[in-house]
Structures are given as structure tokens and as C-alpha cells.
Amino acid sequence: MASSQEEVTLLGATGSPFVCRVHIALKLKGVEYKYVEENLRNKSELLLKSNPVHKKVPVFIHNEKPIAESLVIVEYIDETWKNNPILPSDPYQRALARFWSKFIDDKVFGAAWKSVFTADEKEREKNVEEAIEALQFLENEIKDKKFFGGEEIGLVDIAAVYIAFWVPMVQEIAGLELFTSEKFPKLHNWSQEFLNHPIVKESLPPRDPVFSFFKGLYESLFGSK
Amino acid sequence: MASSQEEVTLLGATGSPFVCRVHIALKLKGVEYKYVEENLRNKSELLLKSNPVHKKVPVFIHNEKPIAESLVIVEYIDETWKNNPILPSDPYQRALARFWSKFIDDKVFGAAWKSVFTADEKEREKNVEEAIEALQFLENEIKDKKFFGGEEIGLVDIAAVYIAFWVPMVQEIAGLELFTSEKFPKLHNWSQEFLNHPIVKESLPPRDPVFSFFKGLYESLFGSK
The missing domain is CATH 1.20.1050.10 (Glutathione S-transferase Yfyf (Class Pi); Chain A, domain 2)
Incomplete structure (x- = not known):
């Protein structure tokens, strides 16, 4: 994949409200992303490697750089894609x-x-x-x-x-x-x-x-x- | 007090690591502030009014606007006084x-x-x-x-x-x-x-x-x- 291209991946699980937060933020911004459903009884290597501390979803991966914790992810998304602000400016x-x-x-x-x-x-x-x-x-x-x-x-x-x-x-x-x-x-x-x-x-x-x-x-x- | 003047107050308690975080942030920025020691067995009206949700220190009050939660306060300080950044820019x-x-x-x-x-x-x-x-x-x-x-x-x-x-x-x-x-x-x-x-x-x-x-x-x- 060309390094100039955005690679945006969300590792999640359907029933999780924390994962849903990230879906909402990404869709508000209109960001195209790949969603990967994790089996929480048999977590992927990618999940374990990307969130070795908590081993939980959601994990957000932007150009190979992983971020965990839903509110941290939402703030990252807001700072990276500036349209439709999620946090106020004041x-x-x-x-x-x-x-x-x-x-x-x-x-x-x-x-x-x-x-x-x-x-x-x-x-x-x-x-x-x-x-x-x-x-x-x-x-x-x-x-x-x-x-x-x-x-x-x-x-x-x-x-x-x-x-x-x-x-x-x-x-x-x-x-x-x-x-x-x-x-x-x-x-x-x-x-x-x-x-x-x-x-x-x-x-x-x-x-x-x-x-x-x-x-x-x-x-x-x-x-x- | 003239409204153009900065009014910066920290309600705290000496032994609290959460309060200490705010002291460090303010001193890093070189912000002048008034520190008020709270008696946690007999909390002040100002504390109860400023943090009705948790009723805890630290409370940071900037021009009469109160903020609670130490990490939230530190980010606010970093966004308000831009010198000596506390968070990275990336x-x-x-x-x-x-x-x-x-x-x-x-x-x-x-x-x-x-x-x-x-x-x-x-x-x-x-x-x-x-x-x-x-x-x-x-x-x-x-x-x-x-x-x-x-x-x-x-x-x-x-x-x-x-x-x-x-x-x-x-x-x-x-x-x-x-x-x-x-x-x-x-x-x-x-x-x-x-x-x-x-x-x-x-x-x-x-x-x-x-x-x-x-x-x-x-x-x-x-x-x-």
C-alpha cells in the first residue's frame, strides 16, 4: 500500500458501546475505514499486539499506529480530521x-x-x-x-x-x-x-x-x- | 476586580497527589494563582458549589469558571496558557x-x-x-x-x-x-x-x-x- 494512502482500521465487537463510540466519531467525520470484528474468546494477534496493556476493543489503527481507550480514540479522530468538530473550540x-x-x-x-x-x-x-x-x-x-x-x-x-x-x-x-x-x-x-x-x-x-x-x-x- | 484581570484559584488539600498535579502544571506555565487549602471534613461553600458532582479537590477556578478532575484541569491549563507545552503537538x-x-x-x-x-x-x-x-x-x-x-x-x-x-x-x-x-x-x-x-x-x-x-x-x- 502506498505510504501516502490513509489506512484506517477499527478492531471491535458488535455489542460493545465503547466500539460504537468510535463508529459514530468516524462516520461523523466521513472517514473511510476497515472494520474488523474480533472474537473476544479468541483474540487476534493484531489485537494483542496493538493493545498489549488492556487486550480489549476498541483498538483504532491509523497508518499502523494503534490507539486504545474509546475516549482517547475519539479525541484523536477529532484532532486528525478537522471537519465536523466533536469537541468545542473554547x-x-x-x-x-x-x-x-x-x-x-x-x-x-x-x-x-x-x-x-x-x-x-x-x-x-x-x-x-x-x-x-x-x-x-x-x-x-x-x-x-x-x-x-x-x-x-x-x-x-x-x-x-x-x-x-x-x-x-x-x-x-x-x-x-x-x-x-x-x-x-x-x-x-x-x-x-x-x-x-x-x-x-x-x-x-x-x-x-x-x-x-x-x-x-x-x-x-x-x-x- | 476588573474583568480584564486573570483570576486563578486552586482549591486543594496538601496531601493530595491530584492537587499536586495542578500545582505542577500551573508552575510549569508560570501562572500566578491563589491557593486555598480546604478542610475536607468541613468543605467550603465555594468547593461544594464549584464541584457539586464529586465535592472533591482539586477544583480549579479561572475567572469564576470552575473545573474539576485533575487531568481535565491540566489539559485546560495547557490549552489556555500556551507556553511550555504539557501535551505534545502531534x-x-x-x-x-x-x-x-x-x-x-x-x-x-x-x-x-x-x-x-x-x-x-x-x-x-x-x-x-x-x-x-x-x-x-x-x-x-x-x-x-x-x-x-x-x-x-x-x-x-x-x-x-x-x-x-x-x-x-x-x-x-x-x-x-x-x-x-x-x-x-x-x-x-x-x-x-x-x-x-x-x-x-x-x-x-x-x-x-x-x-x-x-x-x-x-x-x-x-x-x-
Whole structure:
């Protein structure tokens, strides 16, 4: 391959919200890329070599240079392809976008996941409380904006794809109410707007197999309802 | 105060490695700032108002606009004051710097802390193993560079102040060997170089009271040796 040609590869797994973030960022920028589905039970040499620290997807490889960690990848994409900016240009607004993206990773992901997939009842209740508390902060933050990024999708929206697409699925599987339109009307409106955005639509995995996958995981842990 | 004048305030606590990161960044840039020591048992109104999500230090306030999360603050400082860059200019090198800083937060902090301050023996051993494994990755990464940032201190060096200054203290208190010159000669060389850097020297808290504080904490948990 000519060295002047861009070589852009994403190693991923269909059901991963972290991988989905990278799909959205690349499609927003209109970057052509090769997607490689990893078998996470039998990871490729390329994955292990490209992310020896975590051995996880997503891994983004640009002209043979690998990057791991979804938010790090999204910032890299934003700095490399300048059209359709994902981060705001103002340093203070950039700091807030980084703060809320990190908040989603630190406070929403684990709590929402453990609200569903934890066996211990007390532990589960604690996580439900924490997830709801975290979502309340986001409800207050979105206010009446169309997206967290304003009129266009930005870093926080991309980080929050987990809340829009994954949380409703896993709470349905567990018969839980974490994120509902009654509890969080503004965040719910945001999620509808976001899921209907053409770029997001084409970046999401197909719902049915992902739902079945998580339902299977849930039933393997707790039996079927 | 005239609105054209810069108003730069850091809310912190002396013993915090996260606060120390911000001191280093500000001093590297030569930014004049007001430091306010918080009493963490009786947090100020300003702290609670400025960081309602986490209610933690550091909080950085620039012209009345507050930012929380130490690495977010350091990036903001780097974007606001352009002299003595903390992040590299090349997008790939920036991604690597962000990756390793996040690695330190995710893989070193908790493991090193729990290696010392966990009562459960098994849990403690597991964390010792994880801390050593994480430090090995950093040993491999520093190679023969003076700093992680190359010839000058960069984001990863600032993130790693915990390893240079705090880990040696808490391991001494617990009689543990996590980070030693035998185990990690290159990382140890780095830590000496880093701690002797004039900017770092004037940013570090005085060792004795911080040592006494952590020793007191350790003895309150496990009794004195």
C-alpha cells in the first residue's frame, strides 16, 4: 500500500458501546475505514499486539499506529480530521465535555451494569441508587439543549450512547426502571433525538442480537424469568 | 476586580497527589494563582458549589469558571496558557499521553492504595500483584527517556507524581516493596530526575507531615507496628 494512502482500521465487537463510540466519531467525520470484528474468546494477534496493556476493543489503527481507550480514540479522530468538530473550540467548553464524558465512564457505566448483573441484592440496590443519582446529574446538565454538544453531536453525546441504547435494553432484561421518560424526561428526549440522528442510526448495532446476547448473559447468571 | 484581570484559584488539600498535579502544571506555565487549602471534613461553600458532582479537590477556578478532575484541569491549563507545552503537538503522541495518564489513574492508583490500606489479606495480595504489573508497563514505557514527555515534563510525568512521591511513602509505612530501584530501575531513575526538577520540587507538599498523616491513617486501621 502506498505510504501516502490513509489506512484506517477499527478492531471491535458488535455489542460493545465503547466500539460504537468510535463508529459514530468516524462516520461523523466521513472517514473511510476497515472494520474488523474480533472474537473476544479468541483474540487476534493484531489485537494483542496493538493493545498489549488492556487486550480489549476498541483498538483504532491509523497508518499502523494503534490507539486504545474509546475516549482517547475519539479525541484523536477529532484532532486528525478537522471537519465536523466533536469537541468545542473554547478551552472551558472542552474541559466540561471531558469532565462529563469521564463522569459517564466513572459513574454511569459501572453502576448501570452492576444494577443488572450483580447477584448480591444489597450490592445491586446500591448500584441502582448510584446509577439513578448519576443520571439525575445528566438530566440537569442536558437542560433544554438538543444535544450535550448543543445543536450538533459532541463528545458527551458520543460517550452517552451507552445510556441511549444499552441501558434501556439491559433494564428491560432485568425488569428494572433506571432510565425512563418519567424519571428523566429531558434525558429521554435527548436519547430519542440522538438515536434518530442519521449518523448514530447507522453506527448502532442491530438491537435484536445484542438484546439476545445480554438476555442470555443475564439468564446464565440468574436463570430465566 | 476588573474583568480584564486573570483570576486563578486552586482549591486543594496538601496531601493530595491530584492537587499536586495542578500545582505542577500551573508552575510549569508560570501562572500566578491563589491557593486555598480546604478542610475536607468541613468543605467550603465555594468547593461544594464549584464541584457539586464529586465535592472533591482539586477544583480549579479561572475567572469564576470552575473545573474539576485533575487531568481535565491540566489539559485546560495547557490549552489556555500556551507556553511550555504539557501535551505534545502531534495528535498520535497526544493520544499516547492521554492513554498513559488514564492508565495511571485506572491501574496504578487504586491498586497501589489498596496494597497498603486493605484489611483483607487476599485482597491486599491481589492488589500488590496488580500494582506491580502496572508499574512494569510503565517501566517498559519510560525506556531510556529522561521524562515520559521526552526532554521536558509532560502530561504522563505530571500524572505519575503519585508514583514518584506518594507510593514510596505508603509502601514504607506498610513495609511493602512495590516500587523499588531493584524492581524498576528505569522508573526509579525517572522518579529521581522528576523529583529533583525545580518546578516539581516547589510543587510537592512537605514530606514529613504527609508521611505522618498516612502513617496515622495506617495505624488507625491496623494498629502500630
